[in-house]
Amino acid sequence: MTVAEDAFSSVDKTPIANGLKPMNDMQVAKETSAPKISPFDAEFERNVLQTLKEWHIPGMSIAVIDGKHTWTQGYGYATLPDTPAKPSTLYYTGSTTKSFLAAAAAMLVHDNEKYSHVQWDTPMNELIRDDFVLEDEYATSHVTLEDALSHRTGMPGHTLTFGGNTLKESVRSLRHLYLNKPIRTTWQYCNLMYMAVSHMVEVVTGSWLGDFFKEKIWAPLGMTSTFFRLDDAETYVQHHQDTALATGYSWDKGSRTSKPVPHWRDMPVAGAGAIISNVVDYAKYVRSMIEQSGPLPSQAYPDLVSPRTIMPPFDPHFNYTMLYSLGWMIGVYHGHTIITHGGGLDGFSSAMMYLPGNKFGVVVLANGQSRGTEVPAWYLIDNLLQVPQEKRINMFEWNESAQVEAQKQIESAPARLYPLAPSPGLPLTFPLADYTGVYTHPAYRPLVVSVTKDTPVTRLRAVAEEGVKVVLNLRHVTADHFVGDLVLFTHGVEPLAAIKAGFKLDIQGKVSEFGAELEFLSGGGKMIWFKRQPYSEDATLLPSATLASQGSENHCS
Numbered sequence: 001m002t003v004a005e006d007a008f009s010s011v012d013k014t015p016i017a018n019g020l021k022p023m024n025d026m027q028v029a030k031e032t033s034a035p036k037i038s039p040f041d042a043e044f045e046r047n048v049l050q051t052l053k054e055w056h057i058p059g060m061s062i063a064v065i066d067g068k069h070t071w072t073q074g075y076g077y078a079t080l081p082d083t084p085a086k087p088s089t090l091y092y093t094g095s096t097t098k099s100f101l102a103a104a105a106a107m108l109v110h111d112n113e114k115y116s117h118v119q120w121d122t123p124m125n126e127l128i129r130d131d132f133v134l135e136d137e138y139a140t141s142h143v144t145l146e147d148a149l150s151h152r153t154g155m156p157g158h159t160l161t162f163g164g165n166t167l168k169e170s171v172r173s174l175r176h177l178y179l180n181k182p183i184r185t186t187w188q189y190c191n192l193m194y195m196a197v198s199h200m201v202e203v204v205t206g207s208w209l210g211d212f213f214k215e216k217i218w219a220p221l222g223m224t225s226t227f228f229r230l231d232d233a234e235t236y237v238q239h240h241q242d243t244a245l246a247t248g249y250s251w252d253k254g255s256r257t258s259k260p261v262p263h264w265r266d267m268p269v270a271g272a273g274a275i276i277s278n279v280v281d282y283a284k285y286v287r288s289m290i291e292q293s294g295p296l297p298s299q300a301y302p303d304l305v306s307p308r309t310i311m312p313p314f315d316p317h318f319n320y321t322m323l324y325s326l327g328w329m330i331g332v333y334h335g336h337t338i339i340t341h342g343g344g345l346d347g348f349s350s351a352m353m354y355l356p357g358n359k360f361g362v363v364v365l366a367n368g369q370s371r372g373t374e375v376p377a378w379y380l381i382d383n384l385l386q387v388p389q390e391k392r393i394n395m396f397e398w399n400e401s402a403q404v405e406a407q408k409q410i411e412s413a414p415a416r417l418y419p420l421a422p423s424p425g426l427p428l429t430f431p432l433a434d435y436t437g438v439y440t441h442p443a444y445r446p447l448v449v450s451v452t453k454d455t456p457v458t459r460l461r462a463v464a465e466e467g468v469k470v471v472l473n474l475r476h477v478t479a480d481h482f483v484g485d486l487v488l489f490t491h492g493v494e495p496l497a498a499i500k501a502g503f504k505l506d507i508q509g510k511v512s513e514f515g516a517e518l519e520f521l522s523g524g525g526k527m528i529w530f531k532r533q534p535y536s537e538d539a540t541l542l543p544s545a546t547l548a549s550q551g552s553e554n555h556c557s
Contacts, residue, residue, distance in 0.1 A: 063087070063280065078245075133175040253494060287361065445466040446533075
């Protein structure tokens with residue numbers, strides 16, 4: 001039995017609820033009614049402990065905003081084996097950062113004295129002309145600030161590109177990435193567009209985005225434990241003994257242990273997902289959204305939560321189509337509007353929800369990467385709305401079913417992706433060693449293709465170490481065509497998806513390019529082609545910052 005499993009083996013023997021307390025009057029508006037009973041009762045604790053165990057999350061911290069009351073509590077461990085998770089524990093909050101960036105943009109839009117040239121319908125190319133260039137001239141000149149923040153630019157996620165370069169270089173890489181939809185027709189989640197808006201805010205204001213957030217949003221709200229840089233969070237922890245920076249963890253099915261994940265440092269994700277904070281501070285932020293009070297101009301609040309884009313269904317809770325606004329998702333649950341956004345980084349996950357009509361909100365921050373953060377949030381919302389037991393979504397069963405379906409998709413990938421492939425498949429053109437080497441793309445991180453030595457069957461593997469770690473374990477199908485089992489993050493073992501991959505030969509009959517359908521989430525994605533580089537004794541030291549200068553052609557087909 002592992003340390004983590006032992007901690008959750010018996011609720012009665014393991015008192016791991018830490019820091020239950022109502023926030024004081026300096027943190028919330030003064031009470032105008034009798035104190036409410038804490039939502040963190042014994043039944044809720046059992047739900048949380050079950051979540052930690054079944055979703056393999058070492059610890060989480062939770063805040064509940066209910067009218068004028070705010071409750072915070074920690075469960076489990078900030079760092080294994082024995083550092084408890086508390087309300088003050090700091091976590092990476094991932095894509096919940098996006099709503100802060102949208103709020104910052106709203107402050108510019110509504111400041112006509114200083115920033116009259118920044119409006120929701122202002123083309124991004126007019127604000128950062130040399131840097132914001134897309135593959136299509138029409139899109140370049142027509143994608144607006146509002147489009148970028150509502151994921152309707154026509155660009156798919158290209159999620160595996162970011163990391164390893166500066167923010168400006170990441171934005172300039174957009175010109176090398178394909179668009180797959182006409183502008184304003186389809187919702188496609190795109191972190192790169194939020195990075196572009198982050199860069200725009202810095203260029204227009206002359207301030208680093210972290211400083212802008214602190215001065216304009218965090219300080220006015222009293223968010224004193226919120227940071228935009230790991231160094232600042234670490235310094236804060238050194239001077240505040242009651243605060244810990246949580247260690248992120250990834251679950252390893254093979255060893256059945258939670259493996260620690262190094263903290264992200266100097267990653268240019270910026271307004272797409274760089275915030276480090278705790279539930280105490282986030283509760284103040286969610287309260288400001290519920291009450292529409294705080295540092296933002298009054299018109300900014302409805303702007304931020306007005307629907308812009310129709311989203312595809314992805315959450316079993318919502319009865320109708322979900323909508324995306326600016327850094328927030330909007331859905332209807334049993335007749336009640338819920339405004340929400342989640343987040344996930346290597347080793348961390350977060351959930352942030354509020355019901356404006358009920359003046360109720362929930363924040364969950366955790367140091368395991370899964371949708372388990374949503375389980376306690378939905379439990380509380382179901383109780384608030386008095387949803388009958390038979391109509392509640394069992395997230396544990398839903399997760400198990402989703403995993404089974406994902407495994408089926410991976411196992412069926414060869415036939416599904418290559419329906420016309422001969423059986424048995426044609427042999428490889430060359431020995432495995434002839435396909436190895438470093439392959440580069442002007443926007444993506446370098447991929448190193450090698451022959452595996454740690455698998456039962458010798459095969460090829462493509463790995464990108466910079467930024468978000470990407471591993472493609474290649475299964476041969478026919479000739480030079482493969483299925484790539486895509487594994488993400490530091491300790492990733494289980495494939496997230498199975499995608500098309502393959503190699504091209506040059507006019508001399510030598511292996512010259514490696515391609516993979518990396519933008520698999522958009523459906524029918526194009527192959528992204530990486531050019532093979534001349535042999536180097538130290539392939540991993542190829543400087544990624546120089547890749548953009550190796551050619552400006554679009555490497556897609």
